[in-house]
Amino acid sequence: SQKIEQNSEALNIQEGKTATLTCNYTNYSPAYLQWYRQDPGRGPVFLLLIRENEKEKRKERLKVTFDTTLKQSLFHITASQPADSATYLCALEAGFQKLVFGTGTRLLVSP
Amino acid sequence: NAGVTQTPKFRILKIGQSMTLQCTQDMNHNYMYWYRQDPGMGLKLIYYSVGAGITDKGEVPNGYNVSRSTTEDFPLRLELAAPSQTSVYFCASSYSGLAEQHYEQYFGPGTRLTVT
Numbered sequence: 001s002q003k004i005e006q007n008s009e010a011l012n013i014q015e016g017k018t019a020t021l022t023c024n025y026t027n028y029s030p031a032y033l034q035w036y037r038q039d040p041g042r043g044p045v046f047l048l049l050i051r052e053n054e055k056e057k058r059k060e061r062l063k064v065t066f067d068t069t070l071k072q073s074l075f076h077i078t079a080s081q082p083a084d085s086a087t088y089l090c091a092l093e094a095g096f097q098k099l100v101f102g103t104g105t106r107l108l109v110s111p
Numbered sequence: 112n113a114g115v116t117q118t119p120k121f122r123i124l125k126i127g128q129s130m131t132l133q134c135t136q137d138m139n140h141n142y143m144y145w146y147r148q149d150p151g152m153g154l155k156l157i158y159y160s161v162g163a164g165i166t167d168k169g170e171v172p173n174g175y176n177v178s179r180s181t182t183e184d185f186p187l188r189l190e191l192a193a194p195s196q197t198s199v200y201f202c203a204s205s206y207s208g209l210a211e212q213h214y215e216q217y218f219g220p221g222t223r224l225t226v227t
Contacts, residue, residue: 004153008151032214034214034215041221042220042221043115043201043203043218043219043220043221044154044201044216044218045218046215046216046217049214049215089153089154093214096207097142097161097205097207097212097214098156098159098169099156099216100153100156100170101146101153101154101155102153103151103152103153104153
């Protein structure tokens with residue numbers, strides 16, 4: 001069966017460290033993968049897209065990798081700040097302009 | 112631009128009642144989506160639309176209906192509310208054209224619905 005897995009346990013890190021979140025999937029062959037941020041009581045906000053032929057994508061303090069052999073994406077936030085505390089959702093392409101979402105990982109950055 | 116707006120923000124329904132969740136976007140996006148999000152679960156696609164007059168079922172369409180008479184509006188209808196429909200509902204939109212395609216989705220703030 002098709003599955004997208006993100007760590008359901010919250011990730012707690014100290015300010016200034018690098019946060020690394022994982023997204024694993026099975027029985028999908030996505031043309032691209034996206035990461036979204038979701039704050040409590042709000043809708044998800046798009047952060048980054050990475051295509052199947054790209055290994056890595058960066059945007060300011062964010063970095064995403066995509067390994068189609070391992071069927072895994074890693075999402076990194078460098079020099080993390082308390083304001084980065086949120087839930088981060090991984091989403092795979094599941095048909096033209098359609099996405100399937102993981103359950104998200106909550107990140108808590110303490111001062 | 113207001114982006115994607117949803118009304119109401121909160122609603123409590125009794126079992127068997129009906130209601131329409133409103134969604135409007137002002138970005139001239141052709142694609143629109145309805146998702147539901149339950150605690151500890153990912154967003155599940157209910158219905159989507161590729162343009163005015165065209166809608167299609169997503170992963171969890173049972174108990175819902177949609178229409179898309181204009182580019183801007185994509186209402187979601189619950190005909191006979193059931194406790195299993197208690198959830199947070201998000202509307203989203205995206206754009207894809209012949210000349211360019213954008214795959215990111217823009218989400219509204221959500222409607223928190225409780226059915227008792």
